[in-house]
Amino acid sequence: MADKRGSRVADRTDAIMRTTLELGQEVGYAKLSIEAVAARAGAGKHTIYRRWPSKGALFLDSLLSLNEPELNYPDTGDIEADLREQIHAAVDLLSKPPLGPLYQALLVEAQQDPQVAEALNERFIGPQEEKTIARLRKARDQGQLSSDFDLSLAMALLSGPFYFQVLIARQPLTREYVDRVIEAVFAGIGPKAPKTAGG
Amino acid sequence: MADKRGSRVADRTDAIMRTTLELGQEVGYAKLSIEAVAARAGAGKHTIYRRWPSKGALFLDSLLSLNEPELNYPDTGDIEADLREQIHAAVDLLSKPPLGPLYQALLVEAQQDPQVAEALNERFIGPQEEKTIARLRKARDQGQLSSDFDLSLAMALLSGPFYFQVLIARQPLTREYVDRVIEAVFAGIGPKAPKTAGG
DNA sequence: AAGTCAACACGGCACGTGCCGTTCCGCTAT
DNA sequence: ATAGCGGAACGGCACGTGCCGTGTTGACTT
Numbered sequence: 010m011a012d013k014r015g016s017r018v019a020d021r022t023d024a025i026m027r028t029t030l031e032l033g034q035e036v037g038y039a040k041l042s043i044e045a046v047a048a049r050a051g052a053g054k055h056t057i058y059r060r061w062p063s064k065g066a067l068f069l070d071s072l073l074s075l076n077e078p079e080l081n082y083p084d085t086g087d088i089e090a091d092l093r094e095q096i097h098a099a100v101d102l103l104s105k106p107p108l109g110p111l112y113q114a115l116l117v118e119a120q121q122d123p124q125v126a127e128a129l130n131e132r133f134i135g136p137q138e139e140k141t142i143a144r145l146r147k148a149r150d151q152g153q154l155s156s157d158f159d160l161s162l163a164m165a166l167l168s169g170p171f172y173f174q175v176l177i178a179r180q181p182l183t184r185e186y187v188d189r190v191i192e193a194v195f196a197g198i199g200p201k202a203p204k205t206a207g208g
Numbered sequence: 209m210a211d212k213r214g215s216r217v218a219d220r221t222d223a224i225m226r227t228t229l230e231l232g233q234e235v236g237y238a239k240l241s242i243e244a245v246a247a248r249a250g251a252g253k254h255t256i257y258r259r260w261p262s263k264g265a266l267f268l269d270s271l272l273s274l275n276e277p278e279l280n281y282p283d284t285g286d287i288e289a290d291l292r293e294q295i296h297a298a299v300d301l302l303s304k305p306p307l308g309p310l311y312q313a314l315l316v317e318a319q320q321d322p323q324v325a326e327a328l329n330e331r332f333i334g335p336q337e338e339k340t341i342a343r344l345r346k347a348r349d350q351g352q353l354s355s356d357f358d359l360s361l362a363m364a365l366l367s368g369p370f371y372f373q374v375l376i377a378r379q380p381l382t383r384e385y386v387d388r389v390i391e392a393v394f395a396g397i398g399p400k401a402p403k404t405a406g407g
Numbered sequence: 408a409a410g411t412c413a414a415c416a417c418g419g420c421a422c423g424t425g426c427c428g429t430t431c432c433g434c435t436a437t
Numbered sequence: 438a439t440a441g442c443g444g445a446a447c448g449g450c451a452c453g454t455g456c457c458g459t460g461t462t463g464a465c466t467t
Contacts, residue, residue, distance in 0.1 A: 189358070257453070
């Protein structure tokens with residue numbers, strides 16, 4: 010039976026998503042076409058269009074279906090060490106092949122398609138942020154952070170430089186770079202001696 | 209003579225670039241087609257393809273032809289105040305209509321087209337970085353920055369959160385947010401009491 | 408100095424290709 | 438019977454490339 014007509018819906022859906030990732034890795038997201046996905050997956054285009062409203066939605070679902078990103082925070086009591094650990098893991102996962110290029114493409118697509126942006130935030134970035142903020146909150150309660158700090162601002166300070174490095178500067182994200190950013194975000198770039206008093 | 213054949217090359221080039229920006233604002237970068245630019249500019253597609261290898265290159269040239277971004281640093285002696293001033297100006301220019309959406313689209317295109325990325329870095333982002341770094345260096349020499357600091361890292365710490373806010377969090381860039389980021393980057397998110405030695 | 412002309416750039420048109428999103432058809436498992 | 442499927446075909450759009458007739462330009466002739 011070379012045909013898959015009538016097989017279980019979930020199987021068909023999985024096959025399409027797997028093919029999407031496969032083709033995405035081969036030709037890149039930009040050149041990925043629904044037509045090609047349908048052809049390789051042995052599916053009708055209609056079957057794809059029935060389930061996903063856009064290429065971006067299909068791609069997002071496909072990526073999230075991997076469900077790998079169980080990026081949970083360690084909690085050793087040392088917030089800087091835990092952040093390093095966590096960010097190293099995230100970097101390993103999201104900035105290197107095979108997932109890196111795909112995740113990056115998804116960020117690009119999110120810029121162009123508000124629906125994808127919303128879904129991405131809701132289903133991936135948001136939850137990750139919450140985990141980070143929860144961990145930061147605990148640290149703040151333990152006096153490891155400036156007490157009056159807006160935690161979502163801290164989030165941005167910690168994440169921004171990495172996105173900057175990848176998306177704008179287009180430089181590789183090394184562990185050393187991660188460590189330097191974390192250290193600097195904690196210490197600040199101001200002079201070591203307090204600003205207020207004479208330095 | 210409704211025809212522009214043989215008129216000066218620079219005029220034709222300008223007309224095409226102006227039309228590109230115009231159409232870009234109307235339909236957005238994604239739906240911008242060279243065909244439409246040619247039609248509205250009263251130009252042949254060849255004339256466009258002859259000068260620009262890609263839609264991205266045309267768009268980049270068109271944006272840079274505005275030549276507005278003379279974002280030069282003030283130097284009042286107070287690095288934090290100068291950074292605020294400078295970043296406020298940059299934010300006003302690059303995150304609000306009419307240029308904001310176009311600049312954002314250019315960043316997106318740079319993700320997909322390495323040639324555009326390189327040109328963008330070389331002709332816009334790079335020079336701006338250099339100005340910032342030069343100003344930071346002066347501040348460091350005056351003792352307003354931690355003395356052993358890598359200035360390009362400071363660059364990333366200062367820029368990253370803003371790109372994050374726009375591209376990832378998709379939130380508006382307010383002056384208040386800018387001020388909070390700058391303050392935090394200087395002070396650090398660590399506890400107020402100095403970690404290293406007694407202040 | 409005035410006239411001439413080949414080279415060049417141009418606008419416009421048409422072509423073949425690729426992918427879009429949709430529609431129809433025949434098949435198959437339920 | 439019905440609903441979902443694979444597959445084929447559709448019209449539409451934009452791509453990038455040829456070709457054509459036309460206008461401008463600058464070097465050469467007179």
